[in-house]
Amino acid sequence: MNIILFGPNGSGKGTQGSLLKEKYQLAHIETGGIFRENIGKGTELGKKAKEYMDRGDLVPDEITIPMVLETLKAHAQDGWLLDGFPRNPAQAEKLWEALQKSDMKLDYVVEILLSRKTAKERIMGRRICAQDPNHPNNIFIEAIKPQGEACRVCGGALSARSDDQNEQAIDKRHNIYYDEKSGTLASAYFFKDLAAQGKTKYIELDGAGNIAEVKEKLLAELK
Ligand code: AMP
Numbered sequence: 001m002n003i004i005l006f007g008p009n010g011s012g013k014g015t016q017g018s019l020l021k022e023k024y025q026l027a028h029i030e031t032g033g034i035f036r037e038n039i040g041k042g043t044e045l046g047k048k049a050k051e052y053m054d055r056g057d058l059v060p061d062e063i064t065i066p067m068v069l070e071t072l073k074a075h076a077q078d079g080w081l082l083d084g085f086p087r088n089p090a091q092a093e094k095l096w097e098a099l100q101k102s103d104m105k106l107d108y109v110v111e112i113l114l115s116r117k118t119a120k121e122r123i124m125g126r127r128i129c130a131q132d133p134n135h136p137n138n139i140f141i142e143a144i145k146p147q148g149e150a151c152r153v154c155g156g157a158l159s160a161r162s163d164d165q166n167e168q169a170i171d172k173r174h175n176i177y178y179d180e181k182s183g184t185l186a187s188a189y190f191f192k193d194l195a196a197q198g199k200t201k202y203i204e205l206d207g208a209g210n211i212a213e214v215k216e217k218l219l220a221e222l223k
Helices: 013-024 031-041 044-055 061-074 089-101 116-125 167-177 184-196 211-222
Strands: 002-006 027-030 080-083 108-113 201-206
Touching: 002 013, 002 184, 013 027, 013 080, 013 108, 013 211, 027 031, 027 061, 031 044, 031 061, 044 061, 061 080, 061 089, 089 184, 108 184, 108 211, 116 167, 167 184, 184 201, 201 211
Parallel strands: 002 080, 002 108, 027 080, 108 201
Antiparallel strands: none
16 A cells, blocks of 8 residues: 655644555655654764755655655555655656656545644644643643643643744744645645546545544545
8 A cells, every 4th residue: 555645734744644644554655754864873964964954845856756756666565655755846757757757656645634723733733731732722722722821631631842833934834834835735735636637545534523533534435
């Protein structure tokens, strides 16, 4: 099973991706993760990618596309979940070309739908419980609103992660994601058009519910 997963920052893409990976035993090919790993190891690729990542810009296609195609080749015999790629139409086209050349099937393209406003509130409203980081608290989501200033589950102290409060960085990432002409959504729609021609299956998943609800919908669609 080969899947591409799209979703804005704040949509629960990471959570749903883990679910898909577990269920189908997929190799998780996450471009941001590959770049971070290379930065950690101090490789040439990592050095090149870092300056772009630090600014919140996309790493140039000349670096990103060959890196992803190489990784896909290495996993040609496994099922894979592609996460964080493509992010523009050129990447989408190159990917499709490479899949066809190597006879790899693209079973599903999953797009998690979430409004930009909700995605931003999910990130900026998130509060972390000092007792247990898994306790859900968000000052903008009614169902998981903290109790006053404290964790709604255990009454523990809450804090906000500093990167969740960097509104400029969040906006920059969302500008790239929600750009339907030349950004990530444009690349998702490239596959939506292919699905209309019967060349892959495109699943639009309403990301507005809680984790369990979205998960249930996703599994129902994949049957
Ligand atoms: P992520 O963890 O997916 O948010 O990716 C972190 C950073 O890695 C991004 O902000 C980009 O700088 C870079 N990156 C990840 N995927 C891509 C891609 N498909 N094209 C270009 N840059 C990417």
